[in-house]
Amino acid sequence: MRVPVGWLAEYVDVPAGVGVEDLDTAFVRLGLEVEEVHRPAEVTGPLVVGRVLEIEELTGFKKPIRYCRVDVGEDEPRGIVCGAGNFAVGDTVVVALPGAVLPGGFEIAARKTYDHVSDGMICSVRELGIGEDHAGILVLTSGGDGPEPGADAVPVVGLDDVVIELAVTPDRGYCLSMRGIAREMSTGLAVGWRDPGAAALPGWSGEPAWEVTVADADRCDRFSMVALEGLDPTAPSPWWMRRRLAQSGIRSISLAVDVTNYVMLELGQPMHAFDRDAVTGPIVVRRAREGERLTTLDGTDRQLSGDDLLITDDTGPIGLAAVMGGASTEIGDGTTAVLLEAAHWEPTGVARTARRHRLPSEAAKRFERGVDPEMTVAAMARAAELLAEYGGARVVGAPVDVDTRRPRPAIGLDAGRPGRVSGVPYPPAQVVELLEAVGCAVEVGDSTLTVTPPTWRPDLTDPADLVEEVVRLAGYDDVPSVLPTAPPGRGLTETQRRRRAIGRVLAEAGYVEAPSYPFVGTPALDALGLADDDERRRVVLVRNPLSEEEPALRTTLVPGLLATLARNLARGRRDVALFEHGAVFLGGVRAPAPLPGVDGRPDDDVLAALLGAVPGQPWHVAVALTGQREPRGWWGPGRAAGWADAVQAARVVAAAAGVQLFVRPGEAAPWHPGRCAELVVSEGGDDRVVGYAGELHPRVCAALGLPARTSVMELDVDALPPAPVPVGPRLSTFPPVFLDLAFVVPNEITASHVESLVRGGAGELFEAVRLFDVWSGPPVPAGSRSLAYSLVLRAPDRTLTAADVAHVREGILAVVELQGITLRSADA
Structure with missing residues (x-):
């Protein structure tokens, strides 16, 4: 989430002297990771607002050239040569006067060109370093309204506005809006704030302009819609709106689309605008039928699943609910009538649909994290207000608001639990104060608090979540860094x-x-x-x-x-x-x-x-x-x-x-x-x-x-079985006796089996055995092989005699012969 500091300051009373670094620290203290701080391009010298007074089209050149007389707040207008054609007389523009240095070291000076002296430059967005659009001049306002000529253009175009980019965790989707960020920052700075979603709703009257049916209330518990007409399809989005969308990483498209995106960033409620003339019959919110298809706004024809939730009319699907609208009802260059939709969708279903179709849209990113269901009508009212102000649209009839929500269950919390978990003694009054700062309604009992989380915090469902909020707002820095005492152990198992x-x-x-x-x-x-x-x-x-x-x-x-x-x-x-x-x-x-x-x-x-x-x-x-x-x-x-x-x-x-x-x-x-x-x-x-x-x-x-x-x-x-208790080797001071034995062994008997037989037949005088020779072929009979073993014999209490060795030899032969193994003779 990109947060322009100037936009944030409209809702939060930032104390004097608090700079970007202080805001960075406050965000981190609140548990919001700051990924990057985007500072505007540097412009030095005079950069002012100008109003175009006259335009003379110059002829005889290879490309269209205009010579403009521009009022820059001085006694006389300045003459400026410009090759762009997207502005008219009466428009306010940004003018870099001689002596200004634009981003990239581009110095502005008065010079003669195309047989006229150009005393400055009318700037585009790219030349100012605030965007990539170089198709035409940056027009601030049209028709004479706007800032006075000669006013400093730096704050007007946002060249003094720093943007802080935050990494928002999945459990805090409310921070994907300026409303949520402002609420958090007011708590972090202990200052007041103004809720942009608390404006009074207009008194719309009359019959609803559209019929809406929600067939799956479990996946959509609130669906709101309002109809507008009279929209000027050529009306441009105001510069301040385009600037804030650009600062937030969203491309400007048209007034109707820009308004829905702006309201989404402001209030956290994604919206969608349908071309009203392209919608046929009542709106029905239902699950897709197997085999249905929908072409979405990105031009992709999609095979729908029975788990996908749709917005449909009599022609079929016109939108993939909470993810992306359909191409058949897209706002176009000639759209004059609009249906604005704002709804509250079940998060896990949205997440499944977005991943199934690989559509990580801005709307889906917010809905799958949870949005405030109270904002649907407020967001429509805000969007309708902007479309009326900048596009001449007017609301037709009353809005539709299908609301089947159930009240949120309260959570019981022991007031002493946050202190026991964190090791910091939080008084009960402080726990109540911090929970109310989050937006919770708290009822204080004898030893237990009854907490009802606010609508914009769907992640607060258990006592542990409330404990985390208390510790977070009180400050993680207060939690002592004490290593627990390691209990005595017995080493490795x-x-x-x-x-x-x-x-x-x-x-x-x-x-x-x-x-x-x-x-x-x-x-x-x-x-x-x-x-x-x-x-x-x-x-x-x-x-x-x-x-x-x-x-x-x-x-x-x-x-x-x-x-x-x-x-x-x-x-x-x-x-x-x-x-x-x-x-x-x-x-x-x-x-x-x-x-x-x-x-x-x-x-x-x-x-x-x-x-x-x-x-x-x-x-x-x-x-x-x-x-x-x-x-x-x-x-x-x-x-x-x-x-x-x-x-x-x-x-x-x-x-x-x-x-x-x-x-x-x-x-x-x-x-x-x-x-x-x-x-x-x-x-x-x-x-x-x-x-x-x-x-x-x-x-x-x-x-x-x-x-x-x-x-x-x-x-x-x-x-593997447990290892036996290790026993130290038996040491003997008496000399060993070495005995070599060669056996004729059938091929089906393994050498390891013969070795085990030798071990068992040798008795208590056995010390070691090693296979040192293997032979197959004449004179050994077919189907057998010769295995020769070297044995080490030793007694712990005496020197072995020839009779002892002969006894061991006879014992080994008696064991192996039972398995069909014979001693190899000299001629075999």
Whole structure:
């Protein structure tokens, strides 16, 4: 909202000595952010008002030239050469006399041109630096009225008027008008103000000039309309109005349209002017029917929705209610009869329509924030007055005012609550005074105030809103900056320690953390090759997504991680290893969440219902890698990343979480069926799959533009069992014994399973085991492979003998042979 200080001063008694900087500070103190202060262009030297006395058309030149005699308040008029033709004898204009310097360093001097001496310059808007219009001269008034010749033109054209641009928050729509800003500033400066909306209404009489029916009172609880005729279609908008519209960032169009825009800025009530001769039959306010169309004032043919509210006549829609009028009833160059409409519309419906049609109009911006329903008739009266004064229009009959509003409910407020919330002791009398300054009607009881908010504050609905108003008007600076005492804690929780440990060990292993947005779209899930009944397709949709292409919360970390991988590859990075850990959101059918009030803490049942409506959010960790895992150089050819690195990342995560992870063959999208491992943990004797690791399916790599054999791991961290209490390692001073065993193992048995068998068969002398050789092919039988393990055995209290080692060897062989695993002989 742009606020011209000169316009504001018409309504607020600004104390002497209060400058722009003081107003800036007052706005900030009231909670209105000042985005920018626009100062006018600098003009030095004599700039005066002139009245055109004579015009001589000069001939014989390539373009039309006029020699004008202009009264500038001196003994004799001045002769000025001008090429514009949009002014006439008797008009008042702005004249820069010799010695003046216009914006851009343009110096004015008397000079001979077109065989005449031009003793000054008649100025356009652009030459004065107050606009971009350079089509003609700035005409202040026509026909002899206006400022006296020779008067200082600087205040007349607004070159001394500073404009303060404010950022108005959505809950304070009343500040999108000079009326609302003046009310706020009067409170901030503790001075009086004049309400432009409090003028007495004219005594209109007679029958209403138009028939109006409101078919949807829930979406439109007040609709007012008045008819005018006799409007001069050639009457220009007065300069002061055009100047204020320009200062507010609104383009001047015609008198009727400019008046509605001016009243909107002045009173906060958007209006619309219809060409009365183009309206056929009664006006009906109703919802659109599916398939109806409307061409709006911007020339766009729009397909309407059943949720759109319309203003219609016998021909169909003539306006998109509260957003934009229709082209069929637009005010034109020949319009002499006008229907003025001012209404109060339900805000959320306006917001839906404006966003559906991508029409963020000035009217919609105000209606969706809430306007004062008391202003409809007052705004019509103000607009009719201006059209009568400057365009000769007159009101026909009485206005229409369909009013179905219900009284606003009162709010109970404990007078001590603002003090308890803010930490500042506000006496009850001060609380009442500040609420009345807002415009509330306050009834004082024994311990509770009964507060009825004013019509222009639809955002005041709960006691918390009233508390905020008291604190705001009393001054946020009075609220003490005291940090609360932190309660004693026990440090990080086990869950927090586990998550930090996982991130740390993956970073130490060479992975780079790459967080992504927690949103996903159907194309990303399709690219992963997920089946239609895959749980990961049951997503939670966001009502107002940041992107229509990604409207759902993610159920897996893989899409975001692979998108980051592809982006790095596209920028020339060939060896990439990334990880991410964060929440995923499980979909499914859930009961809708209740909407608890803000007057007290929800009870246990409501809290349980709220938590039950929230989707599950387990914490996952995922890695993705491609290219060289070990770089090549003079030391060797390096090593390409593969499925084993993804599996090892899972083992690293499990070790950081303090649990043991087992690996076995698996199959799940988007992994390659033959190169996918299930990640399994054991708890209470039951095995649980907590994730998958391996190579991506070739089709997935092709769909996402990734190199072949790109490897990925994803694991559910919250599914890992709690880590056991850590026990210090057993130290022994006795020497170890090393035992190597090679087994012939069927291909369907995994190496990790063989390792677990070896651990169990070795007994209490076991210390460590490591797989050091894998061989397949002759002399090992087909369908099997050779796995060689190196064991470390040690006793805590003695040196092991050959008999001890033989006993361990026999125990291991007895266990593995039960699984069809045999000891590899010398010739095999």
